[in-house]
Amino acid sequence: MAYIEPAPIKDKENPLESMMERFNLAAQKLGLSEEVYNVLKNPAKQVIVSLPITMDNGKIKVFEGIRVIHSNILGPAKGGIRFAPDVHLDEVRALAAWMTWKCAVVDIPYGGGKGGVRCNPREMSAGEIERLVRAYTLAMIDVFGPDKDIPAPDMGTGPREMAWLMDEYSKAHGMTVNAVVTGKPLVLGGSLGRTEATGRGVMVTALAAMQKLKINPFQATCAVQGFGNVGSWAAQLLEERGLKVVSISDISGAYYNSNGINIQEAIAYRDGNKGTLEGYQGAEKLSNPMELLELEVDVLVPAAVEDVITIGNADKIKAKLIVEGANGPTSAKADAILNEKGIMAVPDILANAGGVTVSYFEWVQNRLGYKWTAERVNRRSDRIMKDAFDHVYQAAVKYDVPMRIAAYIVAIDKVAKTYTFRGGF
Numbered sequence: 158m159a160y161i162e163p164a165p166i167k168d169k170e171n172p173l174e175s176m177m178e179r180f181n182l183a184a185q186k187l188g189l190s191e192e193v194y195n196v197l198k199n200p201a202k203q204v205i206v207s208l209p210i211t212m213d214n215g216k217i218k219v220f221e222g223i224r225v226i227h228s229n230i231l232g233p234a235k236g237g238i239r240f241a242p243d244v245h246l247d248e249v250r251a252l253a254a255w256m257t258w259k260c261a262v263v264d265i266p267y268g269g270g271k272g273g274v275r276c277n278p279r280e281m282s283a284g285e286i287e288r289l290v291r292a293y294t295l296a297m298i299d300v301f302g303p304d305k306d307i308p309a310p311d312m313g314t315g316p317r318e319m320a321w322l323m324d325e326y327s328k329a330h331g332m333t334v335n336a337v338v339t340g341k342p343l344v345l346g347g348s349l350g351r352t353e354a355t356g357r358g359v360m361v362t363a364l365a366a367m368q369k370l371k372i373n374p375f376q377a378t379c380a381v382q383g384f385g386n387v388g389s390w391a392a393q394l395l396e397e398r399g400l401k402v403v404s405i406s407d408i409s410g411a412y413y414n415s416n417g418i419n420i421q422e423a424i425a426y427r428d429g430n431k432g433t434l435e436g437y438q439g440a441e442k443l444s445n446p447m448e449l450l451e452l453e454v455d456v457l458v459p460a461a462v463e464d465v466i467t468i469g470n471a472d473k474i475k476a477k478l479i480v481e482g483a484n485g486p487t488s489a490k491a492d493a494i495l496n497e498k499g500i501m502a503v504p505d506i507l508a509n510a511g512g513v514t515v516s517y518f519e520w521v522q523n524r525l526g527y528k529w530t531a532e533r534v535n536r537r538s539d540r541i542m543k544d545a546f547d548h549v550y551q552a553a554v555k556y557d558v559p560m561r562i563a564a565y566i567v568a569i570d571k572v573a574k575t576y577t578f579r580g581g582f
């Protein structure tokens with residue numbers, strides 16, 4: 158079962174290789190046929206475009222935009238759009254495949270896709286970002302569609318960008334098409350609960366795992382890496398459930414307070430400080446931000462970027478439980494070390510699936526022309542997340558594998574069976 162070697166990513170473990178290592182292990186456990194294996198490992202579609210944008214200084218700058226549809230076997234492709242300086246085809250391919258597995262784990266009728274534009278939104282004006290979103294949307298006009306491929310926010314994008322995307326797509330089609338994208342502002346057909354949904358799913362799966370590990374949330378400590386949408390909501394909701402959040406971090410550094418950080422206060426500080434924790438006084442700043450990962454805490458939530466837990470630091474992790482808010486925060490090579498140390502990792506494709514689950518609810522509401530209450534959204538997404546956790550836990554016991562491989566087994570089994578039923582053979 159070999160696959161085509163992807164181009165290596167400099168200074169970073171390749172997330173596509175990490176995804177494939179887990180996929181291979183799960184495929185072997187399932188005894189997947191070579192034909193189905195080959196179908197599932199290859200992305201269905203990869204589109205790369207050049208986006209010439211007039212910058213505020215009047216000069217034209219060309220950006221590279223990518224959209225990968227890994228699979229549309231379970232339904233239309235679904236997945237966010239990332240704006241970041243290190244966006245790379247292999248990364249987007251890995252992220253798209255993770256969307257396929259994620260949607261299958263939570264049993265929602267979507268395939269997997271992901272998009273990215275290599276840019277630094279923190280150094281761009283709102284006008285430049287808007288022109289970039291609109292150009293990307295037009296370049297992908299035949300790729301996107303409510304029944305084909307439905308984008309959403311990821312790192313560096315949010316409701317504002319989704320609104321521009323919806324508007325551009327709608328103009329090109331001569332009608333309002335709000336179901337083409339999720340994660341929109343409420344007034345444009347966004348769903349109540351979507352903003353906090355990913356962090357909420359992290360909280361639900363963390364509590365479920367803590368119950369299995371007999372960790373009392375009211376006596377537990379927690380560290381959260383990344384203080385954007387996912388990290389800050391996860392931290393706030395875990396704090397509300399009794400955990401003491403002793404460390405948080407973002408691109409400006411990591412902050413530690415053994416008495417617990419007041420998360421509401423930290424969020425208010427960030428929101429009034431151009432979105433960063435730089436200068437935050439509610440905790441001491443750690444000299445090395447990566448120290449956060451090695452703190453003596455019960456629960457560690459990496460909610461920033463890929464490959465932060467690697468063979469370089471996995472043996473120094475002291476948490477009893479890792480709940481992956483980010484996509485791909487643990488490299489495949491680090492898995493064995495964590496398993497050896499008896500650390501449970503609730504994998505990304507389960508732990509952060511709350512976001513796409515509520516995106517699915519948003520799409521359903523848009524198609525019905527109806528709005529659900531926050532209570533209904535939260536109750537249904539909590540149930541989906543808890544059921545998915547239990548399902549993966551049972552698979553881990555049945556196949557005698559860690560939670561991560563169990564999640565891949567659940568996902569691959571579902572996609573493979575659907576493919577076969579649809580008449581792939």
Ligand SMILES: NC(=O)C1=CN([C@@H]2O[C@H](COP(=O)(O)OP(=O)(O)OC[C@H]3O[C@@H](n4cnc5c(N)ncnc54)[C@H](O)[C@@H]3O)[C@@H](O)[C@H]2O)C=CC1
Pocket residue numbers: 310311312313314355382383384385386387388406407408409446460461462463482483484485509510512513
């Ligand atoms: N937004 C969503 O609904 C979902 C996001 N995810 C994943 O969660 C992760 C975070 O996404 P968002 O919160 O949406 O992004 P965001 O853009 O809102 O926030 C990212 C945060 O990470 C911080 N950060 C960036 N590089 C860092 C580093 N090297 N060390 C520490 N902090 C760093 C940023 O300062 C920021 O606080 C990504 O891996 C994303 O793919 C997964 C599922 C859904």
Ligand SMILES: O=C(O)CCC(=O)C(=O)O
Pocket residue numbers: 235236237238259307308309310311339340484509510512513514516
């Ligand atoms: O909400 C969505 O549709 C996708 C979110 C996403 O990109 C992810 O789960 O990684």
